[in-house]
Amino acid sequence: MSKTNIIEKFESFAEHWSPRLIAECNGQHVRIAKVQGEFIWHTHEDADELFMVVKGHLTIRLRAGDVTLNENELFVVPRGVEHMPVAEQECWIMLFEPADTLNTGDQRSERTVTKIERI
Amino acid sequence: MSKTNIIEKFESFAEHWSPRLIAECNGQHVRIAKVQGEFIWHTHEDADELFMVVKGHLTIRLRAGDVTLNENELFVVPRGVEHMPVAEQECWIMLFEPADTLNTGDQRSERTVTKIERI
Numbered sequence: 001m002s003k004t005n006i007i008e009k010f011e012s013f014a015e016h017w018s019p020r021l022i023a024e025c026n027g028q029h030v031r032i033a034k035v036q037g038e039f040i041w042h043t044h045e046d047a048d049e050l051f052m053v054v055k056g057h058l059t060i061r062l063r064a065g066d067v068t069l070n071e072n073e074l075f076v077v078p079r080g081v082e083h084m085p086v087a088e089q090e091c092w093i094m095l096f097e098p099a100d101t102l103n104t105g106d107q108r109s110e111r112t113v114t115k116i117e118r119i
Numbered sequence: 120m121s122k123t124n125i126i127e128k129f130e131s132f133a134e135h136w137s138p139r140l141i142a143e144c145n146g147q148h149v150r151i152a153k154v155q156g157e158f159i160w161h162t163h164e165d166a167d168e169l170f171m172v173v174k175g176h177l178t179i180r181l182r183a184g185d186v187t188l189n190e191n192e193l194f195v196v197p198r199g200v201e202h203m204p205v206a207e208q209e210c211w212i213m214l215f216e217p218a219d220t221l222n223t224g225d226q227r228s229e230r231t232v233t234k235i236e237r238i
Binding site: 001002003004005006007022023024025026028030047048049050052054062064067068069070072073074075076078081096097098 | 120121122123124125126141142143144145147149166167168169171173181183186188189191192193194195197200215216217
């Protein structure tokens with residue numbers, strides 16, 4: 001049992017679109033990621049996904065319209081809702097989702113991370 | 120579906136030890152609370168509880184020793200572990216826990232909040 005400094009965790013890696021696991025809680029993962037550019041359209045059929053911006057700005061494209069998150073803002077993409085995260089500049093995000101959630105949801109691509117590293 | 124600004128939510132209430140619900144995700148609650156002073160010793164038998172400090176400093180007393188969290192630090196109190204949060208000065212915290220988690224766990228007191236307000 002030890003505490004986790006979120007900023008130090010972000011500073012420990014550089015890759016974009018490569019989520020790291022920083023905490024687990026009731027079968028849910030707390031993940032962090034650095035993102036920049038466009039991700040891919042995908043859906044998590046059985047999982048809500050919470051996005052929180054720690055630094056920068058993140059746009060979550062939805063078929064119904066865009067949601068742009070600034071620092072200290074969060075948004076829950078409900079299960080089954082297609083979405084594509086986009087960040088013009090590097091953005092630091094925190095994610096809450098079930099431990100078995102795949103970053104690319106129903107899509108498989110070179111973006112898919114099958115093994116989340118715990119840091 | 121709309122985004123949530125965490126800071127604005129904190130600024131919308133003043134009471135201490137009175138958690139507010141700001142988001143739900145996979146049966147889990149994202150709650151925020153302003154705290155100051157000592158809470159009470161309690162245990163959540165069936166729920167891990169994640170504490171994250173947004174502003175200030177929070178000490179989580181555990182029978183095994185204290186954990187002090189500063190801004191942007193988080194700690195998961197595993198289910199079944201007795202704990203008492205304490206803050207010398209007002210501290211803003213975010214919590215992740217199952218939707219049915221009672222703030223005072225196995226203890227009932229005037230501190231118990233049976234109905235969490237959604238803001």
